[in-house]
Amino acid sequence: MLTILTGGTGGVKLIEGLTAEIDPAKLTIICNTADDCIFHGLYVSPDLDTVTYTLAGINDSAKGWGIKDDCFTVLEQLRRLGEPTWFKLGDKDLATHIMRSRLLHEGLSLARVTGEICDRLKVSAKILPMSDERVETRVGTTDGEISFQEYFVKERWSKAVISVRFEGIEQSRPAPGVIEAIRQASAVVICPSNPVTSIGPILAVPGIHAALVETKAPVVALSPIIGASAISGPAHKLMVAAGLEASAFGVAQAYAGVVDTIVIATADKQMKNRIEKLGIATVLSDIVMSDLAGKRRVAREVLALLEK
Ligand code: GDP
16 A cells, blocks of 8 residues: 655646556545635535545646536626635535535544545545544734635735644544554655645644654655745745745755655755755656656656665
């Protein structure tokens, strides 16, 4: 079993590559849920959904979120009714949130609901939320604290960030199966996801970091940063707010003690020595995954490292 830690958009690129190379049934995917939000009374879990839709083959790969060929009739009517519609939810996507909200309301845990959605969409990989408990990323800006989705989607990550915290993290517990998936894995992969707001919350759920340190499985990470910038999105800005260097070295700092090997961009070769001083073997490669061939190429490289 290959165990994967991931957020949404960057993570699914590698996951798409991996599922093209190996049987998806061999994957257990632990997803960030600290970006989850309630919209229109419905429980929306953006990272779980992006991963689930990708594995079900129904994701909108052009947008990087949502379901392909979706339309926005419901959202348009909500807008006419004067409801806030800055978070885009397609009609087909809304069906997932309606079903999830109903099952949660009936008392099922987030992990069980996720399993149910995966079964119905015929996803053979196992997808687990990091926790069944509610954890919420709060982004501190000069105008006060906002949710991650407000920062990322509503404000288009334009506000200066001064802090990041995960509300509810101390009381959270790993969802059933998460610790076992790390302990019993043949290998663990940390996706090129935002190290602060996607992988950060997963590592902060009490027990997960320790399980990663203790597992006998090799742990490999892929950098989402080239130079001083994320390949997409605000990871570099959030890293600075979290006290990390905005670079592949900063990613390695965040994962020190947890990962055995990190794959970084060839352009960052001058960081190799500094990273290796943290006790992390460093491999240089082309880490950009622009198309399926690129995703498969990176996935094959990661798999080859795990076999060593
Ligand atoms: P989010 O939940 O939508 O923020 O998604 P993630 O946390 O999974 O992904 C965001 C990260 O993916 C960003 O930091 C990007 O730099 C990274 N990313 C996007 N595309 C690529 C790529 O092709 N290669 C690598 N290595 N990272 C990427």
